[in-house]
Amino acid sequence: MANASAWLSLASTLVLSGTLIGAPIQEAPAPEGPQADPALVDLYVRKCASCHTVGKGARVGPDLKDVDQRRERRWIVDLIREPSKMLDRDPDARKLLQEFNGVRMPDLGLTAEQANGLADLIVLASRYPIDLSPAFVAVTEATAEDVARGRDLFTGRMRQKGGGPSCSACHTVQNAGGFFGGGTLAKELTHSFAVLGDEGLDAALANPSFPLMKDVFADHPLEPDEVFALRAFLNDANRSAGTDPDRLDILIVGLLGTVVVILILNAAWARRLRGVRHAFLPKRGSQS
Amino acid sequence: MDVRAQVSMVFHLDKCIGCHTCSVACKNVWTDRRGAEYMWWNNVETKPGTGYPTGWEDQSKYKGGFEKKEDGLELRAVGKVRGALTVFHNPNFPVIDDYYEPFTFDYQNLFDAKEGADQPIARPVSMITGKPMEIESGPNWDDDLAGSKHYAAHDPNLANVSAEEREALFDIERLVFFYLPRICNHCLNPSCVAACPSGALYKRGEDGIVLLNQERCRAWRFCVTACPYKKTYFNWSTGKSEKCILCYPRLESGQAPACFHSCVGRIRYLGMVLYDADRIEQVAQTEDHDLVDAQRSLILDPNDPKVIADAKRNGISDDVIASAQRSPVYRYVIEWGLALPLHAEHRTLPMLFYVPPLLPVMAQKSENGHYDTTHDDFLGSIDQYRLPLQYMASMFGAGNEAPVRYALRKQLAVRYYRRAVTTGDIPQEQADRLLKEAGCTPEEADRIYHLTALAPFDDRFVIPPMHREEAIEMLDEPLEAKGFAGMGIRKRPERGA
Numbered sequence: 001m002a003n004a005s006a007w008l009s010l011a012s013t014l015v016l017s018g019t020l021i022g023a024p025i026q027e028a029p030a031p032e033g034p035q036a037d038p039a040l041v042d043l044y045v046r047k048c049a050s051c052h053t054v055g056k057g058a059r060v061g062p063d064l065k066d067v068d069q070r071r072e073r074r075w076i077v078d079l080i081r082e083p084s085k086m087l088d089r090d091p092d093a094r095k096l097l098q099e100f101n102g103v104r105m106p107d108l109g110l111t112a113e114q115a116n117g118l119a120d121l122i123v124l125a126s127r128y129p130i131d132l133s134p135a136f137v138a139v140t141e142a143t144a145e146d147v148a149r150g151r152d153l154f155t156g157r158m159r160q161k162g163g164g165p166s167c168s169a170c171h172t173v174q175n176a177g178g179f180f181g182g183g184t185l186a187k188e189l190t191h192s193f194a195v196l197g198d199e200g201l202d203a204a205l206a207n208p209s210f211p212l213m214k215d216v217f218a219d220h221p222l223e224p225d226e227v228f229a230l231r232a233f234l235n236d237a238n239r240s241a242g243t244d245p246d247r248l249d250i251l252i253v254g255l256l257g258t259v260v261v262i263l264i265l266n267a268a269w270a271r272r273l274r275g276v277r278h279a280f281l282p283k284r285g286s287q288s
Numbered sequence: 289m290d291v292r293a294q295v296s297m298v299f300h301l302d303k304c305i306g307c308h309t310c311s312v313a314c315k316n317v318w319t320d321r322r323g324a325e326y327m328w329w330n331n332v333e334t335k336p337g338t339g340y341p342t343g344w345e346d347q348s349k350y351k352g353g354f355e356k357k358e359d360g361l362e363l364r365a366v367g368k369v370r371g372a373l374t375v376f377h378n379p380n381f382p383v384i385d386d387y388y389e390p391f392t393f394d395y396q397n398l399f400d401a402k403e404g405a406d407q408p409i410a411r412p413v414s415m416i417t418g419k420p421m422e423i424e425s426g427p428n429w430d431d432d433l434a435g436s437k438h439y440a441a442h443d444p445n446l447a448n449v450s451a452e453e454r455e456a457l458f459d460i461e462r463l464v465f466f467y468l469p470r471i472c473n474h475c476l477n478p479s480c481v482a483a484c485p486s487g488a489l490y491k492r493g494e495d496g497i498v499l500l501n502q503e504r505c506r507a508w509r510f511c512v513t514a515c516p517y518k519k520t521y522f523n524w525s526t527g528k529s530e531k532c533i534l535c536y537p538r539l540e541s542g543q544a545p546a547c548f549h550s551c552v553g554r555i556r557y558l559g560m561v562l563y564d565a566d567r568i569e570q571v572a573q574t575e576d577h578d579l580v581d582a583q584r585s586l587i588l589d590p591n592d593p594k595v596i597a598d599a600k601r602n603g604i605s606d607d608v609i610a611s612a613q614r615s616p617v618y619r620y621v622i623e624w625g626l627a628l629p630l631h632a633e634h635r636t637l638p639m640l641f642y643v644p645p646l647l648p649v650m651a652q653k654s655e656n657g658h659y660d661t662t663h664d665d666f667l668g669s670i671d672q673y674r675l676p677l678q679y680m681a682s683m684f685g686a687g688n689e690a691p692v693r694y695a696l697r698k699q700l701a702v703r704y705y706r707r708a709v710t711t712g713d714i715p716q717e718q719a720d721r722l723l724k725e726a727g728c729t730p731e732e733a734d735r736i737y738h739l740t741a742l743a744p745f746d747d748r749f750v751i752p753p754m755h756r757e758e759a760i761e762m763l764d765e766p767l768e769a770k771g772f773a774g775m776g777i778r779k780r781p782e783r784g785a
């Protein structure tokens with residue numbers, strides 16, 4: 001049963017993403033010049049669009065327009081294939097890393113063929129108007145209900161349709177997830193909206209490319225409406241959160257909890273043997 | 289009938305002088321080791337008193353032994369369910385203070401002290417921590433009623449003794465006490481064996497000695513809690529429990545155990561008895577009142593042809609049966625009914641029996657403050673017994689006075705009889721009448737006198753041939769060790785050999 005519903009939700013996700021991502025490209029009026037391979041466009045939207053644009057300005061990573069004029073072809077393909085190696089060794093790549101606040105490009109797990117195709121696509125899109133941005137509804141249209149739904153999805157109170165784990169299993173957002181907050185395995189996300197921006201967040205949620213998240217959500221993708229709700233929630237969290245409060249309360253609760261546990265154990269073993277001989281003797285110092 | 293053999297013991301308390309030679313012999317042979325300093329596998333207590341460890345008889349605190357429940361016996365504190373629940377925190381352990389913190393003295397200081405105005409002294413030093421300490425207690429701290437106000441007054445056996453009798457017990461001119469030497473009872477239904485979660489404790493099949501396998505012990509210490517006599521001890525250095533082994537290496541080579549051998553008062557008797565293992569479960573569930581008699585009924589007559597036949601069928605060899613027929617224990621416990629188990633109410637069926645002390649019934653403080661040693665009938669009677677019978681019954685009768693009274697009465701009758709024989713200042717008729725009343729014949733009285741008062745070495749210790757070779761054959765292949773010089777290596781050390 002669970003398996004069947006998982007397949008169903010995966011199928012519906014594929015259909016939906018087909019209509020939302022694939023559709024505009026197919027239906028767009030034929031531009032002058034060569035056509036882009038739709039499979040490559042789809043790959044770009046999933047893997048690159050969360051951080052990069054072509055001609056729409058730098059986001060998390062640099063604007064890729066006319067990259068072929070700045071770098072050698074080989075450099076571009078290497079970076080797409082093995083960013084971690086390049087970021088470690090290549091001086092140009094390191095400089096860029098510094099420029100973009102040390103946010104490292106994750107390894108995408110692409111084949112040489114795919115990397116070459118993407119390089120071609122970027123060059124193509126630099127010259128001709130090819131729409132590479134995913135279908136997108138800005139978070140400004142979100143209602144309070146969307147925010148609440150996003151919060152529930154984040155904390156796991158509402159189950160994701162794709163069956164993926166709740167965000168708070170690994171992430172924390174201030175003022176969400178109850179007293180103890182969320183997980184600390186991955187990044188604290190209170191101000192993620194400010195860092196990634198609305199579109200970046202959208203891509204990051206719909207097609208996560210972060211090392212662990214990539215694998216976890218590979219078979220359990222978020223649906224577009226869920227992504228929208230989460231964005232709405234993270235936007236709200238970004239705006240309403242103050243600076244990080246001192247969590248002294250956790251320490252106090254911890255200490256009190258320890259005392260309570262000790263008292264309970266003491267009560268449970270109240271009749272334990274505490275030495276026989278001493279009970280027979282007069283108290284020290286008293287006249288016997 | 290499942291006939292088995294057990295090395296059993298009798299301690300004749302009327303002969304014990306409380307010299308602690310047995311304790312020292314045992315200590316020197318077995319427990320003079322690190323981690324075992326506080327252990328006294330053999331100890332001698334003063335009664336009334338709280339003994340060692342302090343107040344060991346109070347099972348409301350130490351929770352040893354079995355309890356009779358509707359559906360059988362259950363260990364008081366460390367049964368299956370309760371034991372599992374408290375396996376990591378057993379709330380009923382005695383602490384070292386209940387035994388005593390073992391100490392030595394810093395004698396070296398007597399030689400090394402710098403010259404000064406004061407005499408150098410040897411300070412007491414803890415044998416556990418090695419630091420100077422205050423001695424607060426010892427293994428026989430309440431010896432000869434020392435500190436009786438605090439110790440003897442808390443003797444649990446006084447629970448059913450009236451306030452009047454209790455007061456008389458500790459009245460300064462009327463003080464009375466006797467000694468109680470204790471070793472492991474090598475019970476037929478040992479609660480230490482029942483309690484051990486690791487299966488480290490076992491009762492040796494061929495002679496019933498209860499032993500503790502040092503390789504299997506996992507330091508749960510349930511045996512310490514389970515033994516109502518507190519005769520298993522935890523070695524804090526090796527992390528294993530230890531107990532009296534009845535000097536089985538000595539027994540196997542035909543010698544009496546060290547404490548038996550060294551006994552000054554010759555109070556100890558040792559011999560084989562045959563018992564019916566089929567009836568153990570039933571007997572252990574007898575009501576308190578009949579428990580002592582029921583336990584003694586387990587021991588079979590070694591001269592009964594049917595018992596002999598059944599014993600042989602069980603693989604008990606002829607010379608062991610012959611040894612059981614000569615057993616002084618069988619005489620005292622079954623034939624004469626003089627020896628009784630200690631605290632049978634814990635239902636472990638102890639195989640160490642005590643002849644209750646007759647005590648001097650003479651010499652009491654009279655009305656005018658003088659010692660009055662005269663009685664109408666010279667030795668007095670059991671009714672003038674200086675310890676309340678209820679007190680003795682609590683120890684040796686599982687609360688029932690009858691077996692204690694019977695044993696004391698017979699001893700007294702034998703004493704009258706021997707007095708009449710040797711000095712003639714007791715009329716023979718009176719002695720005969722007393723013997724008859726006590727259910728004793730002159731011949732039996734002579735035998736009791738012989739084994740009690742004369743007690744030659746070989747009559748006291750009828751050590752059976754242990755037949756270790758037969759027991760070993762059941763577990764190991766002796767031919768595998770052929771070619772070794774009689775000392776094959778059972779377990780090779782890791783470093784190699």
